[in-house]
Amino acid sequence: MQRVRIRIKGIVQGVGFRPFVYSLAEKYSLRGFCLNDSEGVLIDVEGTDIDGFIGELKTRHPPLARIESLSVENLRPVRYSGFTIKESQTCSKSLPVIPPDTAICQDCLRELFTREDRRYLYPFINCTNCGPRYSIIEEVPYDRCNTTMRTFQMCKDCLEEYTNPADRRFHAQPNACWQCGPRVWLTDREGNTLCEDRDALQMAQTLLKEGAIVAVKGLGGFHLSCDAENHQAVRLLRQRKRRPTKPLAVMSCSIEMIKRYAMVNDTEERLLASPESPIVLLRKLPRSSLSALVAPDIDMFGVMLAYTPLHRLLTEGFTALVMTSGNLTDEPIAISNEEALNGLSAIADYFLLHNRPIHTRVDDSIVRTGKRGSLVIRRARGYTPRVVRMTVKGPELVAFGAEKKQSITLVTSGYAIMSQHIGELSTLKTLEFLRESLEKLKRLFSIEPTVVVHDMHPDYLTTRFAKEYAREHAIEQENIIAIQHHHAHIGSVMAEWGLEGEVVGVSFDGTGYGTDGCVWGGEFMVATRREFTREAHLLYIPMPGGEKVVQEPWRMAVSYLHALYGTGFDCYPEEFVRRVGERGINAMIKLIERRINSPLTSSAGRLFDAVASLTGLRDTASFEAEPAMILNSLAERTRDRGVYPFQIRENGTMEVDTLPMVDAIVEDVKRGVPPETVARRFHNTIVLMIVDVVDILCERTGIRDVALSGGVFQNMLVLEEVTERLERMGLGVYHNRAFPVNDGGLSLGQALIGLERVKKG
Numbered sequence: 001m002q003r004v005r006i007r008i009k010g011i012v013q014g015v016g017f018r019p020f021v022y023s024l025a026e027k028y029s030l031r032g033f034c035l036n037d038s039e040g041v042l043i044d045v046e047g048t049d050i051d052g053f054i055g056e057l058k059t060r061h062p063p064l065a066r067i068e069s070l071s072v073e074n075l076r077p078v079r080y081s082g083f084t085i086k087e088s089q090t091c092s093k094s095l096p097v098i099p100p101d102t103a104i105c106q107d108c109l110r111e112l113f114t115r116e117d118r119r120y121l122y123p124f125i126n127c128t129n130c131g132p133r134y135s136i137i138e139e140v141p142y143d144r145c146n147t148t149m150r151t152f153q154m155c156k157d158c159l160e161e162y163t164n165p166a167d168r169r170f171h172a173q174p175n176a177c178w179q180c181g182p183r184v185w186l187t188d189r190e191g192n193t194l195c196e197d198r199d200a201l202q203m204a205q206t207l208l209k210e211g212a213i214v215a216v217k218g219l220g221g222f223h224l225s226c227d228a229e230n231h232q233a234v235r236l237l238r239q240r241k242r243r244p245t246k247p248l249a250v251m252s253c254s255i256e257m258i259k260r261y262a263m264v265n266d267t268e269e270r271l272l273a274s275p276e277s278p279i280v281l282l283r284k285l286p287r288s289s290l291s292a293l294v295a296p297d298i299d300m301f302g303v304m305l306a307y308t309p310l311h312r313l314l315t316e317g318f319t320a321l322v323m324t325s326g327n328l329t330d331e332p333i334a335i336s337n338e339e340a341l342n343g344l345s346a347i348a349d350y351f352l353l354h355n356r357p358i359h360t361r362v363d364d365s366i367v368r369t370g371k372r373g374s375l376v377i378r379r380a381r382g383y384t385p386r387v388v389r390m391t392v393k394g395p396e397l398v399a400f401g402a403e404k405k406q407s408i409t410l411v412t413s414g415y416a417i418m419s420q421h422i423g424e425l426s427t428l429k430t431l432e433f434l435r436e437s438l439e440k441l442k443r444l445f446s447i448e449p450t451v452v453v454h455d456m457h458p459d460y461l462t463t464r465f466a467k468e469y470a471r472e473h474a475i476e477q478e479n480i481i482a483i484q485h486h487h488a489h490i491g492s493v494m495a496e497w498g499l500e501g502e503v504v505g506v507s508f509d510g511t512g513y514g515t516d517g518c519v520w521g522g523e524f525m526v527a528t529r530r531e532f533t534r535e536a537h538l539l540y541i542p543m544p545g546g547e548k549v550v551q552e553p554w555r556m557a558v559s560y561l562h563a564l565y566g567t568g569f570d571c572y573p574e575e576f577v578r579r580v581g582e583r584g585i586n587a588m589i590k591l592i593e594r595r596i597n598s599p600l601t602s603s604a605g606r607l608f609d610a611v612a613s614l615t616g617l618r619d620t621a622s623f624e625a626e627p628a629m630i631l632n633s634l635a636e637r638t639r640d641r642g643v644y645p646f647q648i649r650e651n652g653t654m655e656v657d658t659l660p661m662v663d664a665i666v667e668d669v670k671r672g673v674p675p676e677t678v679a680r681r682f683h684n685t686i687v688l689m690i691v692d693v694v695d696i697l698c699e700r701t702g703i704r705d706v707a708l709s710g711g712v713f714q715n716m717l718v719l720e721e722v723t724e725r726l727e728r729m730g731l732g733v734y735h736n737r738a739f740p741v742n743d744g745g746l747s748l749g750q751a752l753i754g755l756e757r758v759k760k761g
Contacts, residue, residue, distance in 0.1 A: 003032070003046035003077040006054065010068035011386065012041045013142040014099040014173060016128030017065050018085050021057070022165040028053045031080035036088040038140045038446075046077045064102060064129060064275055068389070068415075085165055088141040098134060098385050098444055099142065101219055101362060103277035103307035105130035107168065112309050118157065121198055123310035124182045124356065128172045130275070134385060134420075135220040135362050136174065140444055144173040148357040155180035174356075182356035184310065189345040201313050204352045208314075208321065213237050215326050215340050215348035219308050220362025220381050220420075221333030222326025222340045224347055229319055231291040237322060238293060240347040242329060246623040247295035249279050249302040249364065251323040253315040260319055261288040262301050267369045276382030277307035278365035289319055297617075298633045304364060310354070325363060330426045332433040335361050360440060361433060362420050370716045372723065375737055377714060378744060379407070384420040385441065388739075388748070391498050392529065394755040395479075397451040398438065398469075400462040401747035402485065402512075404624065405740065406430075408438055409747035412447045416495065416751050421744055425461040434465065450475060453754035455746070456482045457513035481757055483750045485512030486523045487532045489709035489741075491749030494529055497734045499705060502528055504535075504697045506690055506722075509710035509742070510550070510605030510625070519543065521603025521710075522656070524693050526701060530756040536654035536693050538607065542598040544591040553609035553627050554580045554619040558588040559598075560610045560662045573669045579619060604686070604712050607658060611682050614665055615675045625711065632715050635679035642681040643688055648696070656693060661685050686712075687721040694726060708735040709749075711742040 008017075013036050021034045021043055030053055032045035045053065058070060104112075108125045111117045119125045126132070139146040154162060158177055161169035169175045176182060178197075186200040187193050195203050204214055208226060211233040216223045224241065226233040228250045238244060252258045255269055262282035264272070271280050279302045284295070295301050304323060306312040315321055326344055327333045334340040335358040340351060366378040376383065390411060397411040406422045419437045423430050442448065452475055454466035463482075470480045483491070489512075490505035505527040514520035515534070522538030542559050549555040557576065565571035567589060569582065577585065591598050605628065612618045612627030617634070621627055644661040648654055661682070668678050694706055706726055713719045713735055723733045739745040 001046060001048060001077045002050045003044070003075045004050055005073045005075055006043040006045070006057070007040065007071045007073075008043070008057070008067055008069070009040040011064070011066040011099050014128070014133050015064035016062040016168070016170075017041055019128065019165050019167070019170040020062050022083060022085055024053060024056055025083040031083050033080070033084045033086045035086040036141045036143070044075075045083070046080060062129065064099065066386070068387070085171075088143050098137060098140065100276070100384055100386060101133050101135050101381050102130045102275045103305070103382070104309050104312060108309065109312065112312065119177050121201075121313060122178050122181070123184050123201065123308075123313055123354070124174070124176055125309045126172060126174050127168045128170065129168070131172070131174045132219055132356075135358050135360050135381075136356070137444070138359050142173060147173050148359050149174050149176070152176055152181055182354050184352065184354045187341075187351045187353060189341070189349060189351070191341050191351075194350075200352060201310075204314060204350065205317060207350055208318070211236075212349040213240070213347060214350045214352055215344045216310075216314065216323070216352045217337065217340065217354050218311065220358060220360065221335045222344065223323040224326050224344065225314075226322045227318060228290045228294055228322045231293060234291040234293040234322060237324070237347070241324070243324075244622045245296055245626065247298065247300075247302055248322045248324045249304060250290065250294060250320040251304040251306055251311060251315055252320045253306050253312055253318070255305065257319055258282070258303055258305070261285055261290050262303055265369070267374065271367055271369065271374060272303070272305045274382075276365060277305055278367040278382055279304050281366070281368040281377075294322065297630050299636065300633075302366065314352070330424050331429045332361050332423055333363060360420075360437075368714070368716065371720050373737060375714070376740055377742070378405070378421045379418065379740055380420040385417050385444075387415040387417050388496065390414055390416050390495065390752065390755065391500065392752060392755040392759060394758050395450045396447050397453060397751055397754055397758075398449040399453040399747040399750035399754060400455070400466045401750065402455050402743040403457070403460045403462055405742050405744040406434065406462065407744050407747050408434065408441075409751040410441050410445065410447050410449065411751050411755060412445055416748060417441060417445060418739065418748055431461065431465070449473075451479045451481065451754055451758055453481045453483055453750045455488070455513065455750070456484045456515075479758065481754045483753050484515060484532070485746070486520055486710065487525065487527060488746045488749035488753060490525065490527045490532070490707045491529065491753045492739060492745040493707040493709050493734050493736055493749070494527075495748050495752040496736055496739050499707070499734060500529070501705070502526055502701070502703050503705045503707045503734075504694055504701070504703050505532065505707045505709070506694060507710040508604035508690075508712035510603055514602075519599050519601035519603055521601060521605055522607070523602065524654070524697060526697065526703065527707070529752055530760055534653055535697055536648075536656060537602040538604060538656050539658050540600040540602055541606070542592045543601050543606065544588040544598045546597045546599060549606060549609065550621065550624070552620050553613040554584070555588055556606045556610040557613035558585050559592060560614075560659070561666070562589055562592055564659055564663055564666070571666075573614060573666055575616060575669075576614060579616070604710075608712070610662070611665060611678075614662070614669055615678050616669075617675060628712075628715065631679045631682070632717060634676040635683045635717055637676045638680045640677050640680045641684065642677070644681055644685045646685060646689055648693060654693065654696070656689055683715075683717050683721075686718055687725070690722050691725045694731070695729065698731060704730070705732045705734065708733065709741055709745070713741045
């Protein structure tokens with residue numbers, strides 16, 4: 001007879017772990033108990049085959065569970081009479097045990113469409129293997145009384161399932177049915193109820209087929225929906241939301257339906273049908289029935305499989321529904337019925353509402369696949385708040401990220417916990433969302449940071465917020481740490497992969513405040529987890545009008561043309577001059593020559609913008625990186641292997657002169673070379689540029705590990721070509737995969753560097 005106490009940490013609550021332990025204990029004739037607490041799951045068992053029990057705990061646990069650690073303590077037998085599941089307990093210290101929201105499982109989907117089942121067509125069906133988690137949790141441990149489901153008293157049948165260890169719904173905290181659970185209803189934009197329950201879903205479908213726009217309350221917030229095949233409905237949604245060209249996500253009821261309008265490989269199919277069920281970027285089929293306005297000028301759709309029972313019922317009978325975030329521009333998604341009716345009534349004709357409160361806003365995650373697997377572009381629903389183990393121990397810390405694609409990261413007990421995607425910090429509501437997210441994570445994980453980390457940019461709202469937070473919490477000045485933007489990008493790769501020692505880092509993006517006060521974005525560095533040296537960068541070019549160039553890429557085109565030819569308009573592409581106008585060009589030249597609001601930049605993102613404008617693709621941009629996305633789409637349509645010239649100059653810090661490339665692009669444009677050929681040659685040149693500089697740095701330093709990060713590496717053509725070439729040179733190449741390569745992953749890098757600097761004093 002043996003007795004052991006087993007402590008399991010990780011994602012082991014709300015995922016059917018205790019029923020699994022109960023069944024396993026019966027299988028091995030063990031006695032004792034198990035329970036949830038705020039550290040994870042505690043098991044106390046005695047019997048004669050403990051080893052077999054522990055072996056299956058490790059290898060046969062429920063699919064949604066993730067074991068971070070499993071420890072075993074031997075104890076004296078006490079002769080338990082049987083095995084029981086005890087009530088949850090609260091410990092003094094919380095650890096990462098919060099399960100993410102999970103897509104509807106196959107068992108629940110089958111019951112949803114079974115006429116004889118008591119939950120037939122019930123839009124909130126769930127079990128221990130699926131359903132809402134993080135979006136409804138208010139406190140730990142994860143028990144019904146600590147979620148927004150506490151106000152729904154279970155009926156006799158649901159309670160019997162909930163208390164039966166052998167049932168699939170044992171301790172499924174959102175467990176409910178038609179008799180006792182949340183309900184759904186449809187209103188007009190004034191909030192007048194039109195119908196309820198099944199009638200509401202049927203009427204919403206009818207209205208969508210007629211071209212209406214419906215605001216739909218989902219899992220972590222509202223979507224704005226319309227029929228993706230209805231060109232006029234999509235146009236109307238764009239007009240009302242003031243979103244002229246940014247791609248709209250779509251949702252379908254099945255993989256088979258998705259294959260009618262998009263190409264789906266095995267990896268993409270697994271992602272679509274996974275418990276995380278993110279938006280997956282898929283290539284369009286040549287003759288898609290979806291409106292061209294869903295994703296104009298690019299070759300991809302952002303596609304979701306219906307991940308809640310409500311969405312699954314709503315999408316039935318449609319090829320695809322547009323499902324874009326239910327918010328106003330730059331504001332967080334709405335989560336309450338009142339917030340949606342007040343904020344979205346100028347956009348939506350009708351509102352499909354329900355009465356299960358959403359406690360935490362959670363956007364849809366976005367993932368893209370390639371030759372090297374999948375890359376998380378936006379980390380939110382399904383992935384948050386999973387943790388990453390840090391290789392550096394230190395005090396509790398909060399890192400505030402950047403200002404665009406903002407997320408925060410908290411560190412405790414050797415783990416980093418990244419928040420869901422928060423968004424652009426440009427409105428008061430988004431700032432409040434940041435505050436909400438910070439306070440919730442602090443409360444759930446019992447973290448009280450003593451170190452604050454922020455971006456080096458003095459004018460970022462996150463910088464101001466971080467300093468204000470530090471003052472409010474009396475954090476000492478030496479524990480308020482500013483991290484250079486591009487070093488943080490490389491740090492995020494080192495944190496994700498557990499890299500130690502020196503790496504050659506390549507950080508290509510749109511904007512980051514440099515140590516010299518210039519706008520960086522085309523950077524090569526030698527970096528550690530604590531410090532970096534800037535070894536090379538793209539040529540500095542003025543940004544006439546400052547940040548205005550992001551919305552008007554033609555300004556950067558003028559800057560490059562002026563650097564090449566001065567005011568000699570006869571050297572400029574005639575079509576470009578005609579489109580932009582000599583008056584506008586002269587205004588930019590005056591700004592540049594008089595050095596008025598024209599900061600210098602080494603940004604790769606601004607170089608992409610300039611080339612997109614010179615080739616006639618985009619002179620203005622309605623959303624971030626639009627010109628680069630269109631340029632990338634064109635480049636992937638041809639396999640032209642041509643490259644343009646560039647120069648690498650030694651001047652202390654190496655400088656990559658991009659003007660010869662732009663000069664050659666101008667000549668190609670003048671000669672009428674097709675835009676897709678110019679786009680491909682430009683991409684080929686960017687790849688060669690990166691590989692050549694990295695080769696020089698690795699040869700010079702002896703470093704064999706390379707880290708790639710920054711928004712430009714969302715471009716799969718650049719990422720894959722660079723990676724393949726560097727690996728053929730015998731180098732180890734690392735880039736972000738589970739965390740965003742764009743600014744959404746920046747706070748993770750800040751956290752690692754901040755810990756290292758505190759440790760080293």
